[in-house]
Amino acid sequence: MNKLIGVIREQGWKRLFQIIYEVKINNLITKFVSIIFRRSGLKNIIVIESHNDFDCNGGAFYNYLIEHGYNQKYLIVWLLKKKNDIKLPYNVKKFLLHRPSILKSYYISRAKIFTSDNEVVPKARDDQKMYYFDHGSICLKNCKPFFNMSRKKIDYFFSPSPNYDAIYCNQMSIEYPNKKMLYLGYPRHDIFYVDSEKEIEKLTLKKYNKVILWMPTFRKGGGFKRNDSLLDFEYGIPLINTEKDFCEINDILKKNNTLLIIKIHPKQDIDTIKKLKTICFENVFIVDNDVVKEKNIDVFKLLKNTDALIS
Template identity: 40%
Template sequence: MNVIQKFTTRVSKYGFDYVMKVILRNKVYRHVDNAFMAIGKVLWKNAKLTDTILIESHNDFDCNGGAFYDYLIKEGYNKRYKIVWMLRNKKPKNLPPNVTGFNLYTPSLRKTYYMYTAKYMTSDHYILGRKRDGQIACYLDHGTIGLKSFKGKIFLPDELDCILVPSKFLAPILADQYNLTYPNKKQRVLGYPMHDIFYNGGQGDLRKLTNKTYKKVILWMPTFRKSVDFSRMDSTSELALGVPILKDRESCNELNTFLAANNALLIVKIHPMQDLTTVKIKDMSNILVLDANTVKQRGVDNYHLMKDVDALISDYSSAAYDFLHADKPIAYTLDDAEDYKLGFLFENPLDYMPGHIVYNQEEFIGFIKDVIDGKDPHREERRKISNLFFEYHDGNGSKRLAEYLGLKK
């Protein structure tokens, strides 16, 4: 398929405006941004570094960057440091004092200025390396570790000082995925800020989605198969409803009937990178579907939501391993595992799946029934993997990161 055919096919599927937005962001803006950075190198390479913390996260104010930001505000660091967000979405109104933001993708002198003068920068997804000596750049990642291989898909710039990893056990495995030598001086085991919520009390985000009381609430977080920006297709499987296991509307009706009969709610959280044109599953009486847009509209954070639910269904996504901190039942859907193109981190991935293994709808409903009945047969296995994958279980990831950066109140 030539360039013109690709363009017309995508326009017919996604619409002209969306296709042009992706082209501008991935092609045009990138070249213009490089020109601005060249100008910035002349203007600000020798300027005094400022007490500014530049933060980027997966979908703004979420994941590790969002959790670290919440900690900085709670502890009053914004009294001393200016905090600048690199945003994918519109800048929120009424940000706290000394906090601002600008568009991550749109080239501008303002963006270039902060890139060259901020002393600290952290990133979760759009990886920021330091522009000059004296800056400290940290890659926090937007998930802990999934079972899917990502070698050759994530490229880390040399200009990073710190790469968070969850444990000494996983450090060499992740180094290989990042094409880093091991051992190295960049990987650091500090704990992940986004896991602090599991240990620090406070309300979760379920209240933002419903005011009803259910016997059990299960969160389903499938990883993405087909990327929203056309750049990745990780699975060859064609999913009728855009999610695993459920084959058609009748399957949804059967599942919803079971949930309703047992006063249970299933929340389906679509991955923010998933192409939403492939997602056909819809809200029903006991099924609630969330995507990147609706979570922003409702102010819902994945980890604050995980805190409130009774169980998680995922697959080879990092979400299943983040949820180990909740110490609640997990199921792994593997019906399309053979169609996954990138392979897995471990030779025997089942050895690292401490939960129900699900290949079909009957097993899917069987897991939910066990949750409703209070059965948790994989508890000890789950805790063993949690201790292997995570060095810390204490809710102080943000504090340790602030100490590493040398921040002072």
């Protein structure tokens, strides 16, 4: 009751009802359905969640499954953050992650394998396997206040190296050492080693000597009223504070026939980048969620075709 009152005081009634609808009812339905099928065997079902739907490690893993025909044996269930009318191949289904569904709960209660990049969907049974891919190679800022993976029933974590495990476990609030770390490389890294279309041509057909990709992480966003910075940014990104700054950067880029692509983090609060979206320069392109969806851009294919990364 105290926790309930705390949510109302800090976040308001609207947020309370949102939590009840998106989380509590979802979990209750899944728990009820899993009780019904607790004595039934698991089925060949893989449940996938990715950072921004069909992208990141979950998206790369899914593409691998489809390209190698695993959907002939396994039913693949996508849990999406946003409604998407994309046509799916054989034996692939999609559900909204934050909307209650009895059928979705049935698949969750019977699935053998779960993968997650960002929001961990609680597995229903101990004999199911949950793999946490993560959506970043390593933590570039202090994420410990926002993660407590010890509360999640995660069987394995993907890690870039044993040398990083102590930091990773500290940031994720899980015990260290443990036997849950897997060093298989991240699924999305496979994109670097296969032929792919020129993603830059989805943005422009003009030829540049060099292309630089800048991917600043979010400062404000990523959760309810979450703000990871003590500073206010005019355009929602660091370093550039005035239109004059943009003009100076564009002049340097133009002089060197170089393109700068600023890829906005998908969790960045959209109100903070409204002014940024009005910027129009010949050698500076702004790529936000809307552009990614409209032009069907894969960030790692884009990265593969650039000359430098600022991160």
